[in-house]
Amino acid sequence: MKGTGLELAIESRPLGERSCAVVVARGEIDLSTAPELKKALGSEQCGAADVVVVDLGEVPFVDSSGLAALLSASRDLDAFGLALDSQSAVHRLFELVEVDDQLRLFGSLDEALEELAGELR
Amino acid sequence: MSDDPGPGPGATRPSFASLPAEALIAVVESSDDAILTKDLEGRITSWNPGAARLYGYEADEVVGRPVSLIIPPHREGEDARILASVLEGKPVDHYETERVAKDGRQVVVSLTVSPIKDESGKVVGASAIAREITAQHRTRELGGRLQELTSELARRVLPDEVIEAVLEKAVGGLGAGAGTVGLLDEAGEEIVLAGSAGYSEEGIANWARFSIDAEVPLAVALRTAEGVWTSTREELRGRFPALEETELPFASLAAIPLATDAGEAFGALALSFAEARPFDTEERDFLLECGRQAARALERARLYEAERRANERLEFLAEASTILSGTLDLQTALEQLASLSVRSIADWCGVDLLAEDGSLNNVAVAHVDPAKVRMARELRERYPADPDADRGAPGVVRTGEPELYPEIPDAVLVETAQDDEHLRLIRELGLRSAMIVPLAVRGQVLGALTLVASESGRRFDESELSLAMDLARRAALAIDNSLLFKREHEAALVLQRALLPRSLPDVEGVELAVRYMPAGPGLEVGGDWYDIARRGDGTLAMSIGDVAGRGVPAASIMGRVRPELHAFMSQGGDPAEALVHAHRVLRDLDEETMATVLQVNFDPRDGSLLYARAGHPPAVLRRPDGRVTMLAGKGAPPLGVFDDCEPEVHSASLEPGSLLLLYTDGLIERRSEPLTSGLERLDHLMHEAPESAESCADWLIEQLGGQAIPDDVALLVMRSTGASA
Numbered sequence: 030m031k032g033t034g035l036e037l038a039i040e041s042r043p044l045g046e047r048s049c050a051v052v053v054a055r056g057e058i059d060l061s062t063a064p065e066l067k068k069a070l071g072s073e074q075c076g077a078a079d080v081v082v083v084d085l086g087e088v089p090f091v092d093s094s095g096l097a098a099l100l101s102a103s104r105d106l107d108a109f110g111l112a113l114d115s116q117s118a119v120h121r122l123f124e125l126v127e128v129d130d131q132l133r134l135f136g137s138l139d140e141a142l143e144e145l146a147g148e149l150r
Numbered sequence: 151m152s153d154d155p156g157p158g159p160g161a162t163r164p165s166f167a168s169l170p171a172e173a174l175i176a177v178v179e180s181s182d183d184a185i186l187t188k189d190l191e192g193r194i195t196s197w198n199p200g201a202a203r204l205y206g207y208e209a210d211e212v213v214g215r216p217v218s219l220i221i222p223p224h225r226e227g228e229d230a231r232i233l234a235s236v237l238e239g240k241p242v243d244h245y246e247t248e249r250v251a252k253d254g255r256q257v258v259v260s261l262t263v264s265p266i267k268d269e270s271g272k273v274v275g276a277s278a279i280a281r282e283i284t285a286q287h288r289t290r291e292l293g294g295r296l297q298e299l300t301s302e303l304a305r306r307v308l309p310d311e312v313i314e315a316v317l318e319k320a321v322g323g324l325g326a327g328a329g330t331v332g333l334l335d336e337a338g339e340e341i342v343l344a345g346s347a348g349y350s351e352e353g354i355a356n357w358a359r360f361s362i363d364a365e366v367p368l369a370v371a372l373r374t375a376e377g378v379w380t381s382t383r384e385e386l387r388g389r390f391p392a393l394e395e396t397e398l399p400f401a402s403l404a405a406i407p408l409a410t411d412a413g414e415a416f417g418a419l420a421l422s423f424a425e426a427r428p429f430d431t432e433e434r435d436f437l438l439e440c441g442r443q444a445a446r447a448l449e450r451a452r453l454y455e456a457e458r459r460a461n462e463r464l465e466f467l468a469e470a471s472t473i474l475s476g477t478l479d480l481q482t483a484l485e486q487l488a489s490l491s492v493r494s495i496a497d498w499c500g501v502d503l504l505a506e507d508g509s510l511n512n513v514a515v516a517h518v519d520p521a522k523v524r525m526a527r528e529l530r531e532r533y534p535a536d537p538d539a540d541r542g543a544p545g546v547v548r549t550g551e552p553e554l555y556p557e558i559p560d561a562v563l564v565e566t567a568q569d570d571e572h573l574r575l576i577r578e579l580g581l582r583s584a585m586i587v588p589l590a591v592r593g594q595v596l597g598a599l600t601l602v603a604s605e606s607g608r609r610f611d612e613s614e615l616s617l618a619m620d621l622a623r624r625a626a627l628a629i630d631n632s633l634l635f636k637r638e639h640e641a642a643l644v645l646q647r648a649l650l651p652r653s654l655p656d657v658e659g660v661e662l663a664v665r666y667m668p669a670g671p672g673l674e675v676g677g678d679w680y681d682i683a684r685r686g687d688g689t690l691a692m693s694i695g696d697v698a699g700r701g702v703p704a705a706s707i708m709g710r711v712r713p714e715l716h717a718f719m720s721q722g723g724d725p726a727e728a729l730v731h732a733h734r735v736l737r738d739l740d741e742e743t744m745a746t747v748l749q750v751n752f753d754p755r756d757g758s759l760l761y762a763r764a765g766h767p768p769a770v771l772r773r774p775d776g777r778v779t780m781l782a783g784k785g786a787p788p789l790g791v792f793d794d795c796e797p798e799v800h801s802a803s804l805e806p807g808s809l810l811l812l813y814t815d816g817l818i819e820r821r822s823e824p825l826t827s828g829l830e831r832l833d834h835l836m837h838e839a840p841e842s843a844e845s846c847a848d849w850l851i852e853q854l855g856g857q858a859i860p861d862d863v864a865l866l867v868m869r870s871t872g873a874s875a
Binding site for chain 1: 696698699700742743744746763765766767784785786787788791792793815819821823824825826829861
């Protein structure tokens with residue numbers, strides 16, 4: 030299994046008193062790389078944070094395995110959202126598959142963090 | 151200042167002339183050299199004691215007789231030539247030649263011949279002074295022979311060539327009548343005859359191999375690392391009674407050890423001479439030195455050969471590996487391997503593999519001569535191998551231990567043979583040496599590899615056994631892989647047959663076509679599915695779905711969901727209910743998984759259609775007037791992830807002649823472009839698609855990439871014909 034198509038990094042971004050974990054992804058999220066994303070989303074860092082956002086700004090492609098990972102995370106994590114361009118192919122995919130209700134989609138990282146942190150109060 | 155008068159000024163005659171005659175005679179008489187004088191006819195006129203000692207004749211025996219008496223046949227006429235030369239005024243000075251003594255012994259002499267003149271200066275005869283140089287000559291000769299041997303050995307590369315050179319130079323150069331070279335075998339227990347010259351075939355037939363402890367000169371020289379010298383036949387017989395029966399046309403024998411510089415003897419050279427030889431110190435030293443040179447050359451050659459063999463082995467193993475990894479067709483690979491083996495390392499090669507039922511099957515047999523292969527096959531058919539045999543392939547398979555027969559004893563053939571005829575036939579095959587090694591991998595024995603030498607006269611030893619084991623390891627791995635792949639492939643096929651409906655229900659008013667193409671090399675299964683159920687109320691339920699993932703894991707989930715869904719949708723109910731049921735089934739599974747599904751109910755009688763979607767691409771409808779629409783009513787998210795599932799049901803109406811396409815995203819999703827582009831393309835294609843369901847299905851797939859489609863694809867095409875129910 031080649032898992033070299035995806036780079037992942039978890040950054041910590043405190044927002045006021047809230048701790049936020051940002052999972053920055055670069056590359057394709059598919060059958061071979063989805064497990065890494067799942068692992069990152071299931072990590073302690075994400076579990077302990079108040080808010081978790083996945084930055085999909087540099088992700089050109091997500092397949093069903095990637096989608097499954099994101100959907101599972103949205104089920105398991107309380108405040109979870111995705112930051113991506115609303116015109117992007119991935120956004121369109123989410124619309125077509127009709128997960129744009131279940132998944133919280135935001136146009137930018139800052140917007141995602143503010144909204145989600147705001148909802149916690 | 152001396153009182154010696156000496157020759158005064160003006161003296162011209164040699165100083166001898168001043169001596170009285172008696173003094174001159176005394177000089178001649180007391181000289182160690184042989185001095186003789188002869189007249190112009192070549193008759194001996196005087197003969198000194200030195201000559202008597204050298205030639206063995208007393209003066210009275212030879213004076214008056216021609217000097218040719220002491221000239222050997224091969225030097226015939228030399229005397230006349232010498233005389234002629236002297237007469238012309240050309241002196242003969244330190245001329246080396248041979249003379250023959252009274253007892254027949256040849257001596258080598260250095261001859262100086264001068265004219266004898268009378269007072270008038272006329273030559274009346276000649277005087278010859280001969281100094282024996284037999285010893286120096288011999289030393290020089292021996293030195294020369296050693297040189298020759300050394301330079302010849304330097305030119306020889308392989309052990310056989312070295313041995314040949316040694317025997318050539320020894321037997322030829324030293325005047326030996328015959329010679330043999332024996333080398334210690336790997337086990338250090340036997341001496342093998344590695345070369346011989348001057349013996350008849352029968353003469354040495356019994357000495358091909360013998361124990362190192364034998365009481366024969368070669369063995370003694372090897373054991374003691376010292377020379378063995380017997381000068382006469384009696385001495386030889388006396389010291390080595392074991393040679394009693396052997397023909398011994400030779401009188402004296404020298405056995406010289408061949409040893410490393412460290413002193414370890416690994417062989418010996420024996421030389422036999424027709425005449426009795428004293429083997430004096432000089433000769434012994436010489437022969438021992440020859441032995442040393444030969445040993446060095448032989449060692450060098452053996453190292454070279456070992457390296458060459460090692461390289462050949464590596465090449466052979468590399469080629470074998472290439473064959474084994476070149477094809478997954480096991481039969482072909484093993485046949486090719488057997489062919490390679492009989493070209494390189496054996497005369498026969500056979501491969502036997504264990505079948506599922508525990509029986510041993512012969513899978514490949516090779517010999518360079520196809521006629522022999524046929525014969526071997528016939529033999530096997532007539533006399534099938536005894537599976538309970540202790541030896542041979544069955545035995546090796548049972549014990550997992552290799553068998554090596556450097557020489558196949560006749561007793562083994564007798565044991566193996568099932569009757570006299572069988573014994574006769576296998577004797578005819580001329581099998582000489584054999585090795586049988588297990589084909590084992592991960593502790594499990596899969597079969598056996600048999601290598602036999604017959605015509606080539608090869609003799610297998612430990613080092614070749616280890617090569618065979620190397621080969622067997624590689625072959626076993628390849629066999630294992632191939633079997634594994636075969637089993638996996640078969641399992642996948644069985645799975646596929648079980649997972650998806652093969653036959654389509656025959657429904658009036660509807661034409662159906664389905665296609666299923668899993669991606670991935672060699673695999674036949676995936677997570678996509680199609681399903682159709684004809685319901686009791688005359689309606690048709692269709693579903694198309696996609697479990698996330700690929701291959702066996704996805705198929706295994708699909709295999710549990712689809713049948714449940716089928717059972718449910720066959721009973722009745724609307725599409726949303728079916729989706730909820732599928733969702734529950736997925737949630738109940740141990741695995742965390744997700745599936746997109748499109749569920750459709752169609753009534754062929756009135757063309758009414760209901761559908762519900764869960765994360766799945768929309769069905770595409772082409773109406774008879776050519777309009778293409780996507781059935782994209784709002785759907786639910788993919789099934790199996792969230793707790794709840796509340797899909798909406800939507801409806802549509804189909805006129806007769808409509809074409810409906812249900813598919814999975816593999817048909818339209820490509821990495822390089824967004825899904826929407828794929829949908830657009832599909833929209834356009836549906837405009838052009840052929841009428842009939844089957845043609846439409848084929849055409850669409852072809853248009854969208856055919857076999858090159860990178861993901862699993864399932865599709866279902868339905869054409870409503872409008873025929874009444």
